[in-house]
Amino acid sequence: MPVNNTEPLSIYRAGPGYAPCLAEMILMATRAQHKRGILDSLLDLPEQLILRVMARLAMHPGQVWGRIDNTFVALVDGVCSGTATARPAVPFGEFPYSPTPFREVAAELNITPELVDAALKRQERLLYWLSSGDDPEPQGMWLLEYLAVRRPFRAAGVARGLMERVMQEVRAAGGSGIELYCEIGNVQAERLYATLGFSMLREYIYDDDAVVFGGVGVRQLRLIFG
Numbered sequence: 404m405p406v407n408n409t410e411p412l413s414i415y416r417a418g419p420g421y422a423p424c425l426a427e428m429i430l431m432a433t434r435a436q437h438k439r440g441i442l443d444s445l446l447d448l449p450e451q452l453i454l455r456v457m458a459r460l461a462m463h464p465g466q467v468w469g470r471i472d473n474t475f476v477a478l479v480d481g482v483c484s485g486t487a488t489a490r491p492a493v494p495f496g497e498f499p500y501s502p503t504p505f506r507e508v509a510a511e512l513n514i515t516p517e518l519v520d521a522a523l524k525r526q527e528r529l530l531y532w533l534s535s536g537d538d539p540e541p542q543g544m545w546l547l548e549y550l551a552v553r554r555p556f557r558a559a560g561v562a563r564g565l566m567e568r569v570m571q572e573v574r575a576a577g578g579s580g581i582e583l584y585c586e587i588g589n590v591q592a593e594r595l596y597a598t599l600g601f602s603m604l605r606e607y608i609y610d611d612d613a614v615v616f617g618g619v620g621v622r623q624l625r626l627i628f629g
Contacts, residue, residue: 412561414568417474417486419462424476424483426457428551429469433499435586437618441529442499446522448514456508463504467497468548475568477552477561485552487565489573492546492582495534500526533607541627543579550583550592562595570599570626580627587619601626 417425430453434440442453460466461474469488477485502523509519547569552561573581585592587606601624608620 411480412559412564413478414475414564415478417471417476419471421474421476421483421486422458422461422471423454425461425469425471425474425486425488426454428486429457429461429488429499429549430454431553432549432551435589435592435618445499445525445529446518448518452512452514455512456505456514459508459511460500460504463501463508465504466501467493468499468501473548475565475572477556477565479556479559479561484556484559485550485561485565487550487569488548489545489569489581490548491576491578492540492544495530498526498530498533532610540582541579543577544625545573545576545578545581547581547583557591562592563599566595566599574628578628580625582623582625584621584623586621593622593624596624596626599626 430440430442430450433442442457443450446453446456448456457469461469461471463470470490473490474486474488476483477487500523505523506516506519509516547566550562550565552565570581581601582604583596583601585596587608604623604625606620606622609618
């Protein structure tokens with residue numbers, strides 16, 4: 404539903420109409436400061452087709468990551484300028500694609516089963532690497548799945564506004580804290596998270612067995628509410 408927005412920066416729960424914007428923000432988040440990222444590496448397709456896949460998955464009730472009903476959208480003068488997606492933490496087993504919804508959406512978009520199978524096999528390798536240091540989650544922990552802001556608005560407080568809204572929502576839901584993953588070398592993002600009280604839990608450094616999609620590795624950060 405369109406928002407009658409008169410404020411320079413406003414943050415709302417995202418509705419279905421923002422699925423294309425969310426898809427763009429997810430792709431941007433997974434690329435960080437690189438030209439290619441996780442989604443490009445897993446699903447080697449033209450960008451516009453990847454965006455169509457992610458937009459449809461955002462609306463699929465069986466998809467775990469990147470769903471529109473877990474998303475907040477930031478509007479700057481009424482324009483979708485960034486999104487943040489968060490939910491109670493669950494096992495990492497369906498990142499970024501939930502297999503059944505992914506197969507259904509791929510079939511709708513005429514993506515071959517062979518390409519889907521190859522993407523899911525690469526995803527299995529990635530998940531095996533990311534799960535190598537998993538510990539039991541503290542009770543009530545939430546996960547920030549994706550956070551991204553369009554480049555023209557990255558110095559306008561949009562990312563901070565989205566994070567503060569997510570933190571507010573998690574507290575209101577009785578959550579004990581938030582975890583997230585940040586690419587090593589994404590200095591601007593790490594500075595923001597540090598000012599919000601996040602600290603590093605562990606590092607995952609890429610090795611020869613990982614699905615390499617650019618960069619050195621990722622850091623797992625955690626904020627526990629006092």
